[in-house]
Amino acid sequence: MTPLVEMRDISIAFGGVKAVDHVSVDLHAGEVVGLLGHNGAGKSTLIKCLSGAYRADSGSILIEGKEVQIENPRDARAHNIETIYQTLALADNLDAASNLFLGRELTTPLGFVDDDRMEAETRRIMARLNPNFAKFKEPVKALSGGQRQSVAIARAVYFNARILIMDEPTAALGPQETKMVAELIQELKRQGLGIFLISHDIHDVMALCDRVSVMKNGRLVGTERVADVTDDEILAMIILGKNPERA
Amino acid sequence: MTDATADAPKRRSLTETLELDTRLLGMVGAFLVLCLAFDIVTDGRFLTPRNIFNLTIQTVSVAIMATGMVFIIVCRHIDLSVGSILAVSSATMAMIQVEWLPQLLGLGHPLLWVAACLAGLLVGAAVGALHGWLVGFLAIPAFIVTLGGLLIWRNAGWYLTDGQTIGPLDPTFQIFGGANGTLGVFWSWVVGALAALAAAAAIWAARARKAKHGFAVKPLWAEAALTLLAAGAILAFVATLNAYDVPTGRLECLFEARGEVMPEGYSEGYGLPVSVLILIAVAVAMTVIARRTRFGRYVFATGGNPDAAELSGVDTKMLTVKIFALMGALCALSAIVASSRLTNHSNDIGTLDELRVIAAAVIGGTALSGGIGTIHGAILGALIMQSLQSGMAMVGVDSPLQNIVVGAVLVAAVFIDIVYRRRTGARS
Known part of the structure; x- marks a missing residue:
């Protein structure tokens, strides 16, 4: 099955600092993919290339197998990509x-x-x-x-939206509200949306996501199915940049 | 339905029922107190039809620009160059109608004033758009761009006129100035009646629209009271301006010019000045733009959170160009009113207007932090400033002291506003 979104080999640098360095991630319909990593790992920067806030220096974005150009937030919206920013972006x-x-x-x-x-x-x-x-x-x-x-x-x-990007959706919320957002994510998933969930809360991610892509220092460490890994293995990926060893 | 029953037991204050803006009420209250105080101190000379007429035509120029300044400040910018844009537009218009075009078309040609006005508006809008481009696309702070503009444009105007006073301006052009262009008693009543009807229709159309969507509406008596208040205020204003009689000497001149003799005991009221009609038209248009157009919505959204606006697909750079161009065009409109009131262009026209305009907008409740401001507030702010100034002049306050008082009032008004906003929380 063709993924809903494929970001291939994306790189973006700010004044010589490589914020995102040849990273590829993908997302299927009805799936929640978590993007994990420390602050400054490059997850927000990567996803802003998809939401139109930044333009990648190199790499390509495919939606349902077709390459698209996303130059600004309006283009992203035209492809039914909606973003919920950490700062909520409300007037x-x-x-x-x-x-x-x-x-x-x-x-x-x-x-x-x-x-x-x-x-x-x-x-x-x-x-x-x-x-x-x-x-x-x-x-x-x-x-x-x-x-x-x-x-x-x-x-x-x-x-x-068919593609939803949520940047730290529960960062500013109390337990009750966090639960509400979690339920909503499940509901949207059932409706067939693809969701990128950016978080540095590993418990959130393990509970809500199907797969996780871990980033460190602008590079992709790896992508794993949540069912196949333990919390500790994910932590090792985040902190040490070490992929789980397969038996 | 459930909402209505839930709300019912809660007692609501009169202002809440009428859905009146308490801040606006406070300003109107302050304005009335000010007027009454001056009226008492001057033994009833302040609230005469004559003084009210003068006050209105003196306020128009600053008030027109203040409506544009609301958009600028709401968008977190500032424009220090409005007085200078007014001057350069005025210089252009004066030169066209007095020096340049009469050589081609002959003096008194009916196209003179039309060409002058169009060229003036074009110059104003172009200068404003240039400022907006520098601010929006080159990211130079508006304070600096317009501080430069303050120095540049007045002196560009000086070169246009060689620093001379240009006049007298075209007689038709002078209609926009105030006392030289009024509707007379009959047409003032017609305009007043139409305006009262329009206000009533607007209030009831809004009610019908709300009801259609099933939203809560005000009780009928409240709606009726508001309608009467609005219509009454309009008609009272017209009646006041109609009550100011044209001086007898001037009437005699008019009759003489027509080759007639003035009948004994003849009198005629001024009625609504054309400049005031222009201000009202600007106020209505700017309010509609602010509340009912995407452009206006984006101005407020950008002021509230520039990043959010940008991420929502608002082209904030182009928006900046547009608001400054609009400001420039309004400066040119003010230039028409101001220069025709003086019947000539002098190089110091509009000097210090930038400060009066900013003060009017800020006293009218426009927040320098952006996102908040109303058109009617700014106009009321301009009116308060002008009343304060001419009231003090009537009382005989020294002009240095006048400026000290106006300055103190500006600072105090902003402080009261801050306290008010803090008290009412986020409900601004």
Whole structure:
């Protein structure tokens, strides 16, 4: 089966420092692939080439076997790639609906922004994702970490993402909210989305992912099926850059 | 449905029911207190139709630019060059209608003022776009770009006119200035009535739209009260300007010019100045842009979180060019109003306007940290500044002290704003 996404031989350097050095990863539909590594291992940088925030110096990106050019976030969206950033990338001064539709506003036939319709749509999707969500009028600054997270997720889900990139989705959340995000990831997986999950929390990854790709110093250490390895083996990959020994 | 029943037991204050912005109410309150205080101190000379008329036409130029400054500041930039862009646009327009075009078309040609206005707006927008390009694409801080612009454009205007005062400006052009161009009593009532109807229609259309989506709407009485308030305010304003009579000497001149004799006891009100209509049109257009267009939404999103806007696919560089170009065009519009009010162009036109404009926007609640600001707030800010200044002049406060007071008020207003925002939390 052709993978949903293939990133082949990606390299990117910033002022002589190789942040990502010939890394290849892939992702299938209905699969969660974890990207693990220390801070500065290059996982966020790698994935930003897919979300359009950076351009790779070399290498290629294939979606369903076809090579694509992703030059900016708009290109990524055109390929149904949605990203939930660690910082959540929300405009704090705008309400949930304005954030959800930012860059893709619904408009009236005259071309004006249709706030009422966007609010109605936001209420509809929130009823599904987070039924407790009620602050539709307030700027998102007034929301809790979990509520903000659900706005960010709603944004990805509403526009029928097929490829979802989640950068540390639970970093700022309490236990209850973390559980909610975990359930949501399972749900999206069942719907056939492919999800890249960036994390440095190994427990998150072991619980949610099918495979993990481990990076260290900009290089790929290896990719393993979660079922085949132990926590300690993954830790060895992260810390020592050592692949598990096969019997 | 469940939402409505859940909300019902909670007692809501009057301002909440009317969904009025408490910050705006505070500003209106402060403005009214200011006016009443000056009126008392001047023995009732401040709140006369004559002074209100003058106050309005003096505010227009700064208020028009303040609406553009809201977008600039909301986007986390600043524009120090507005007074100089005003000057260079004014110089261009004056030269076209007084020196250059009359040689081709002859003095008094009906196209003179049209050509002048178009060229002025073009110059303003082009200078603004250049600033925006330097800020957006070359990443030079707006403070520096426009500080340079402050020095450059006023003196570019000086070279256009050789530093001379250019005038008198075209008689048709002078209509935009204020007292020389008013609608008269009858047409002012017509415009006022239409505006009142439009305001009412807008309020009720918004209600219908909300109801269609099943959102909670205000109680009927609240909606009716708001409609009456809006319509009443518009008509009261028109009535006040209509009550200011054109001086008898001036009327006599007008009749004489038509070869008639003025009837005994004849009087005529000024009515709405054309410049005020321009300001109202700008205010409505800018509010619609801010609230109902993608461009406006992106301005606020970029101010709230530039990275988020960029990652959401907003072309923030081009956006910067657009907001500065818009600011430049508004400066040119202000140049039309300001120079025609003076009936000539002098090289010091609009000097220090950048500070008045920024102060108006900031007093009006625009946050320098970006993302927050309203058009009506900025206009009210301009009105407060102008009232303060001319009120003090009427009372006979020394001009150095006037500036000291205005400066202190600016700082105090921003401090009160910070405290207010802290108290109300994130609900800004």
